[in-house]
Amino acid sequence: DQQVKQNSPSLSVQEGRISILNCDYTNSMFDYFLWYKKYPAEGPTFLISISSIKDKNEDGRFTVFLNKSAKHLSLHIVPSQPGDSAVYFCAASRIYGGATNKLIFGTGTLLAVQP
Amino acid sequence: SQTIHQWPATLVQPVGSPLSLECTVEGTSNPNLYWYRQAAGRGLQLLFYSVGIGQISSEVPQNLSASRPQDRQFILSSKKLLLSDSGFYLCAWSSRRVTDTQYFGPGTRLTVL
Numbered sequence: 001d002q003q004v005k006q007n008s009p010s011l012s013v014q015e016g017r018i019s020i021l022n023c024d025y026t027n028s029m030f031d032y033f034l035w036y037k038k039y040p041a042e043g044p045t046f047l048i049s050i051s052s053i054k055d056k057n058e059d060g061r062f063t064v065f066l067n068k069s070a071k072h073l074s075l076h077i078v079p080s081q082p083g084d085s086a087v088y089f090c091a092a093s094r095i096y097g098g099a100t101n102k103l104i105f106g107t108g109t110l111l112a113v114q115p
Numbered sequence: 116s117q118t119i120h121q122w123p124a125t126l127v128q129p130v131g132s133p134l135s136l137e138c139t140v141e142g143t144s145n146p147n148l149y150w151y152r153q154a155a156g157r158g159l160q161l162l163f164y165s166v167g168i169g170q171i172s173s174e175v176p177q178n179l180s181a182s183r184p185q186d187r188q189f190i191l192s193s194k195k196l197l198l199s200d201s202g203f204y205l206c207a208w209s210s211r212r213v214t215d216t217q218y219f220g221p222g223t224r225l226t227v228l
Contacts, residue, residue, distance in 0.1 A: 004158075034216070043119075043205050043219030044159070089159060102174070103217060105151075105159035 003027045004092050006106035014114050019077040021109050023090030026071065030092040034103065035064060035075045038087045047088075048075070080113045087111070117142035121206050121220040128227055134179075134193040136223050138206030141187070146208040148189040149217060150181055153203040165189060166211070201227045 005024045013019045021035075031052040036044035050057040050064045050073065057064050063076045077084055090106040118141045128134060140146055150162040161174045163181035171181050178197050182190045189206055203224050207217040 006158075036219075041203075041222065041224065043207075043222050046216045046218065049216070091159075102149075102161055102164060103159075104161070107156075107158040 002107070003030075004090055004104050004106040006088075006090055006109050008109050009107070010110040010112070012112045012114060013080045015082055016079045019075075019080045019084065019111055019113065021075040021077075021088050021090075021111065023073050023075075023106055024071060025073075025092050027092070027094075027104075028071065029094045030104075032093045032095045033064070033066060033073050034091045034093075035062075036089045036091060036105075037084075038089060038108070044089055077111075080111075082113050082115050085111055085113050117208070117218065119206060119208055119218060119220040121204075121223050123223060124221065125224045126226070128196050128225065130198055130227055131195050134191070134196050134200070134225070136191040136204055136206075136225075138189040138191075138220055139187055140189075140208045143187070143208065143210070145186060145211060147211060148183060149207040149209075150189065150191050151205040151207065151219075153205065155202070159205065163191070196227045198227050201225055 003026050034049040035047040037047050038044040048059050048062045048064050050066050055066050066073045087108040087110050089108045091103040093103050120139050147166055149164045151159045153159050165171050165183045168183050179193050203222050205222045206220040209217045
């Protein structure tokens with residue numbers, strides 16, 4: 001049972017345009033969400049996170065939006081750069097109520113930014 | 116600053132052979148430690164996590180085991196590898212605060228033939 005889903009396995013965007021990566025989750029108990037970026041043969045690196053008490057968090061070119069009613073979050077990258085080309089993983093956890101910070105990851109979306 | 120190491124970087128092993136992957140963290144104390152696996156075309160699956168020495172929680176019943184003999188050392192083992200154990204194994208650490216980010220090591224590419 002895939003609790004975190006990234007339905008688009010790949011996305012191609014022109015340099016300078018906006019990249020929008022989507023993620024859906026099924027477990028309404030999740031209250032903390034993260035995006036990681038991964039290059040081939042390397043470990044994922046943390047990009048940005050959002051708590052369920054917010055609906056938006058911004059860090060430079062990266063913005064994460066959370067729609068709790070739809071159980072959906074998205075990562076916007078503006079403007080997209082060729083160096084952003086990587087696999088992006090969405091992750092969710094339940095951090096309140098005594099839970100640990102175990103992350104449930106989606107299957108990833110390969111972003112290709114074309115020069 | 117904190118650093119996480121994994122070795123070996125790549126490993127090719129025959130079916131039925133044992134496995135030992137090591138992960139160490141520098142620059143922090145009492146970290147939470149995690150083992151993940153990324154199988155081909157799949158997401159990251161949490162295998163084990165540890166909140167302290169000798170404390171291991173298993174997320175998925177399987178052919179693997181984990182141990183934490185020291186505060187900043189996490190070991191992934193198997194007595195007999197299966198073909199399905201092939202994948203990219205990642206170790207991660209985080210502080211004890213639940214909102215803290217998990218930081219990943221460089222990973223080990225395991226191929227079982």
